[in-house]
Amino acid sequence: MISRINHFREVFTLLALLLSGVGLFLSSWIVIPAPIFSLLPLGVGVPELSPWLVVLNAIAFGTTQGAIAFGVSLLGGRNSWLQRLTLGVTLVGLFLSLLPLVQLPATDKKMAVAMRDALGADYLKAIPHQMQSQLRLHPFILADAFRGIPRDEVRYTPNIQFAAPDRVPLTLDIYRPLQVGQYPAIVIVYGGGWQSGSPSAHSDFSRYMARRGYTVFAIAYRHAPRYQFPAQLDDVRAALTFIQQHATEYETDITRIALLGRSAGGHLAMLAAYQPDALPVRAVVNYYGPFNLTQGYKEPPKPDPLNVRAVLEAFLGGSPDERPEQYVQASPISYVTRPLPPTLLVHGSRDHIVEVRFAQNMYKRLCATGSTAILLEIPWAEHAFDSIFHGPSNQLALYYTERFLAWVLK
Structure with a gap:
C-alpha cells in the first residue's frame, strides 16, 4: 500500500x-x-x-x-x-x-495624461455624443482577454482594384457600418517589412472601427525587393486619390480622413501624410513603425531577430552609404520641419525591431514644430503586439486610439 x-x-x-x-x-x-x-x-x-x-x-x-x-x-x-x-x-x-x-494601471494613467496634455483636459467633451457612445468603456476588460473582443457585423467589400502600376493589380478592402450613410474614413496600411502582407491583415480592428461609424479602407501596395522605394509611397498616394474620387460611392466624407499603419505600414502612413504635396488628411496613427531609417540602419537593435539592415537594404536598394538620399527621403523624420497633421504614436517599450527611443525622438521633434503629437508607450509590449487583438496591450492601444480618432475626425 x-x-x-x-x-x-x-x-x-x-x-x-x-x-x-x-x-x-x-x-x-x-x-x-x-x-x-x-x-x-x-x-x-x-x-x-x-x-x-x-x-x-x-x-x-x-x-x-x-x-x-x-x-x-x-x-x-x-x-x-x-x-x-x-x-x-x-x-x-x-x-x-x-x-x-x-x-497596466500605471500605464493607463500615463496614457490618459498624455492624451489630455496633447488634446486638452476636456477633449472628450468635443467628441459628438453619438461617437462617444460607441467607445470602449474601460482601457482593459479582463473578460475580453479570455473570451475575445466581441466581433461585430459590418458591410465588407473586398478586392476592389484601385491601381495597376507596372501591371501589378493593387486592391483594397472596405469595411462599412451596416447603415448606409456618410462616414469619416480610416485608411489602413499593413506592415510586413515592406516585403509581405495583405489588406486582410488585422481585419478584427477594421471591423471594430467600421462598427463604430467609420468607413475603413485597407489598402495594398507593391512589395520589396522587386519594387523598391518610392513605389510603396506612390501606391499609398494612389489609393488616397482613388478614395477621394469614389468618396460618394463608398460613403466617405473626404474632409475627414485619417491614415493608420503598423510597422512598415505606419512608416508609409506617416510618409504619405507628411509629404509637402500630400493629399489632405486629418491625422496619422503609427503603430511601432520606423522613423529614421539611416539611424535605424546604423544602430540596429540588440538582439536583432529580423535583421533590420537586410530589410532596409531590400527596401531601399542598399546601405545608407550607397543610397544616402533614398534613406533621407524615406525617413518620416526628414519631413518634420513644419506643423504636421495630428499624430498618434503607439509603441512597445520592449520593441526589438524598432526601438522605442526612435519613437521618443520623433515625438520630441513633432512637438518642437508645434504639431499635435501623442506618444503612448506600453512597457511590456514587443513589436506587433496588437497581433493578439484581445491582449492587454491592444486593449489599451484600442481604447486611446479610438478616442484620438473620434476627436480628430469629429
Missing part, C-alpha cells in the same frame, strides 16, 4: 513540475527578448496572453501545493527537494506572468 502511495505522490509531483516548467518557460518571454526570428512569436505573443499564463501558473501552484500536502499527510515526512524546486519554479513563473497586469 505504501509503495502505491509513494508512486502516486511521485506522479503527482512530476505533473506539478511539468506544469511549473511550462509556465516558467512561457512566462520568461515576458522579460527575455527573442534572439532569432523563429522565436519572435513568443516574444510578441506571450505578454499578450499573460492572463492565461496567470491561470496556468496558478494551477501549477495549486498542484504543487497539493503534491506537498499529499506527501506530508500520507507519509509524515519532509517535502522532497523536487517539491521545493517545483514550488520555486511555480512562484517565479507566476511572478513573471503577472508583470503586464501589475503594470
Whole structure:
C-alpha cells in the first residue's frame, strides 16, 4: 500500500513540475527578448496572453501545493527537494506572468495624461455624443482577454482594384457600418517589412472601427525587393486619390480622413501624410513603425531577430552609404520641419525591431514644430503586439486610439 502511495505522490509531483516548467518557460518571454526570428512569436505573443499564463501558473501552484500536502499527510515526512524546486519554479513563473497586469494601471494613467496634455483636459467633451457612445468603456476588460473582443457585423467589400502600376493589380478592402450613410474614413496600411502582407491583415480592428461609424479602407501596395522605394509611397498616394474620387460611392466624407499603419505600414502612413504635396488628411496613427531609417540602419537593435539592415537594404536598394538620399527621403523624420497633421504614436517599450527611443525622438521633434503629437508607450509590449487583438496591450492601444480618432475626425 505504501509503495502505491509513494508512486502516486511521485506522479503527482512530476505533473506539478511539468506544469511549473511550462509556465516558467512561457512566462520568461515576458522579460527575455527573442534572439532569432523563429522565436519572435513568443516574444510578441506571450505578454499578450499573460492572463492565461496567470491561470496556468496558478494551477501549477495549486498542484504543487497539493503534491506537498499529499506527501506530508500520507507519509509524515519532509517535502522532497523536487517539491521545493517545483514550488520555486511555480512562484517565479507566476511572478513573471503577472508583470503586464501589475503594470497596466500605471500605464493607463500615463496614457490618459498624455492624451489630455496633447488634446486638452476636456477633449472628450468635443467628441459628438453619438461617437462617444460607441467607445470602449474601460482601457482593459479582463473578460475580453479570455473570451475575445466581441466581433461585430459590418458591410465588407473586398478586392476592389484601385491601381495597376507596372501591371501589378493593387486592391483594397472596405469595411462599412451596416447603415448606409456618410462616414469619416480610416485608411489602413499593413506592415510586413515592406516585403509581405495583405489588406486582410488585422481585419478584427477594421471591423471594430467600421462598427463604430467609420468607413475603413485597407489598402495594398507593391512589395520589396522587386519594387523598391518610392513605389510603396506612390501606391499609398494612389489609393488616397482613388478614395477621394469614389468618396460618394463608398460613403466617405473626404474632409475627414485619417491614415493608420503598423510597422512598415505606419512608416508609409506617416510618409504619405507628411509629404509637402500630400493629399489632405486629418491625422496619422503609427503603430511601432520606423522613423529614421539611416539611424535605424546604423544602430540596429540588440538582439536583432529580423535583421533590420537586410530589410532596409531590400527596401531601399542598399546601405545608407550607397543610397544616402533614398534613406533621407524615406525617413518620416526628414519631413518634420513644419506643423504636421495630428499624430498618434503607439509603441512597445520592449520593441526589438524598432526601438522605442526612435519613437521618443520623433515625438520630441513633432512637438518642437508645434504639431499635435501623442506618444503612448506600453512597457511590456514587443513589436506587433496588437497581433493578439484581445491582449492587454491592444486593449489599451484600442481604447486611446479610438478616442484620438473620434476627436480628430469629429
